[in-house]
Structures are given as C-alpha cells and as structure tokens.
Amino acid sequence: MGNGIIKSLKYLVKCINEVIYSDARECIICNGYIKEEELLCGKCSASVKICNNSLEIINDGIKIVCYSSAYYSSIIKELIIRLKYKNDFKAGEVLAKYMINTIKLQEIKFDVITYVPSTREAIKKRGYNQSEYLAKIIGNEMNKKVYRILKKTKNTKDQIGLNEEERWLNLKNSFRSIRYMQIESKTVLLIDDVVTTGATSFYCAKNLLENGAKEVLVLTAARSNI
Incomplete structure (x- = not known):
C-alpha cells in the first residue's frame, strides 16, 4: 500500500510539473x-560578447564592409563548433537569430543573399554547408x-594554423x-560563419562585384583573431 501511494504521489508531482x-x-x-x-538561458546569453563595430576589409583597391554579430569566444565559439562539426542545427538557429538582430540593429540594406561555398569534398564529409x-x-x-552564386574551385588548406599572409x-x-x-546591379549580403583575416570574404565579394553585383556586404556570426 505504501509503495502504491508513493508511486501515485510521484505521478501527481510529474503531472503538476508538466503543467507548470x-x-x-x-x-x-x-x-x-x-x-x-x-x-539559450539568460546566463549563457549574458556571456556572449556582442560585436557592435563593422570591419573594413581592404585589398587591391577594393573595400568590403563586414558585420559580425559577436566575437569568437565563449558561447558563440561553442555554437559554431556544434553547427560546423557536430550537426547541431539548434546551435545554427541561435547563431542565425543573432545575425538577424545585427541586420536590424545596424539597419543593413540589401537585395539578395548568398553564402560562402564549400568544396564537394567538404559537403560530402559534413553533409551540408553551415x-x-x-x-x-x-x-x-x-x-x-537566397541564391547559390559562388563555387569553390579548388581544395585549399585548412586556414587554422596559417598566418595572415x-x-x-x-x-x-x-x-x-x-x-x-x-546579382546584377543588386546589393548582395554574403553570409559566413566566422571572419578572421577577411581573406575568404574578400575573394568571394570581389568575384561577386566582378560579375555584376552593385555592392557586397558581409555578415558573419562571429569575428575572430589569428
């Protein structure tokens, strides 16, 4: 009888908790x-280091403006690793939400969206392009x-471990x-997960400009340093 009462009470508590x-x-x-x-809970959200300043990537006489939602540290770093290497698409939803907030707060104006491409080998290994x-x-x-405009034409070394040059x-x-x-005569928003030196963003943006884009703005989830 005692065990039955305990089980009933546990069930009742479970039901109450499900309602609450x-x-x-x-x-x-x-x-x-x-x-x-x-x-994300309030504690984890509070640890995100928001990036409020845009980055100017200048090379070959071309200037590309890059916006980032946060710095590549703490929770943001964990979210990107989870999305990129652990198939955690919930982490991607959080990152995208931060990026959408950046668009609204910075009043970024654009016509169409594209993204930094991956090689076939990377897609085959990971199953998707983050x-x-x-x-x-x-x-x-x-x-x-959202258009697939760019293609990566060669397999490159992993950028990790390389210096800026x-x-x-x-x-x-x-x-x-x-x-x-x-993209002809349009302002294009180029999406990537992380910007470090800006080399990836620049070469993608340069190609878009050379092929008809009026302007290219870059938006990343995070900004990192080498």
Whole structure:
C-alpha cells in the first residue's frame, strides 16, 4: 500500500510539473530551463560578447564592409563548433537569430543573399554547408531570396594554423561565380560563419562585384583573431 501511494504521489508531482513547465525549454548549452521562446538561458546569453563595430576589409583597391554579430569566444565559439562539426542545427538557429538582430540593429540594406561555398569534398564529409544553412534561416526571416552564386574551385588548406599572409595566398583564385542574373546591379549580403583575416570574404565579394553585383556586404556570426 505504501509503495502504491508513493508511486501515485510521484505521478501527481510529474503531472503538476508538466503543467507548470509546459512552456519551458532547455538551454542547448547548459540544459538549464528557460520559459521564453529561446534556445539559450539568460546566463549563457549574458556571456556572449556582442560585436557592435563593422570591419573594413581592404585589398587591391577594393573595400568590403563586414558585420559580425559577436566575437569568437565563449558561447558563440561553442555554437559554431556544434553547427560546423557536430550537426547541431539548434546551435545554427541561435547563431542565425543573432545575425538577424545585427541586420536590424545596424539597419543593413540589401537585395539578395548568398553564402560562402564549400568544396564537394567538404559537403560530402559534413553533409551540408553551415553558411548556407545560416543564410536560408536569415533569408526566410527577412523575406529575401537566397541564391547559390559562388563555387569553390579548388581544395585549399585548412586556414587554422596559417598566418595572415598564408591565409590570403591560400584562398586566392579559389572562388568563381556560376550565376550572374540574380546579382546584377543588386546589393548582395554574403553570409559566413566566422571572419578572421577577411581573406575568404574578400575573394568571394570581389568575384561577386566582378560579375555584376552593385555592392557586397558581409555578415558573419562571429569575428575572430589569428
């Protein structure tokens, strides 16, 4: 009889908790409960270092403006690693939300969206392009078309471990445009996960400009240093 009462009480408590926390969700980083329609708890959100300043990438007489939502540290670093290497698409949703907020706060104006491409080998290994994933969430929220414009034409070394000069040389002549009509005379928002030296963003943006884009603005989830 005693065991039956205990089981009943446990069941009752479970039912009560389900009602009380029916709108609660777990933080994807620390598993803490959050009631709002969010994926991060207040503690984890507070540790994100927001980036409020744009970066000017200048090379070959061309200047490209790059916006980043946060610095590549703490929670943002963990989210990018999870999206890029662990198939954690919830982490991608959080990153995209920060990027959408940046668009709104910085009043970034653009016509269409594209993204930094990956090689076939990278897609085959990972199964997806994390920059494309972010771009599609942003495009859906901002009601803007997302186009696959760029193609990576050669396999390059991993940028990790390379100095600034090596990074620029590594990526030179690595991208080409495969479609032109969608960007002709338009302001293009180029999406990537992280900007470090700006070499990837610059060479992609340069190719877009050479193939008809009026202007190219870059938006990344994070800004990093070598």
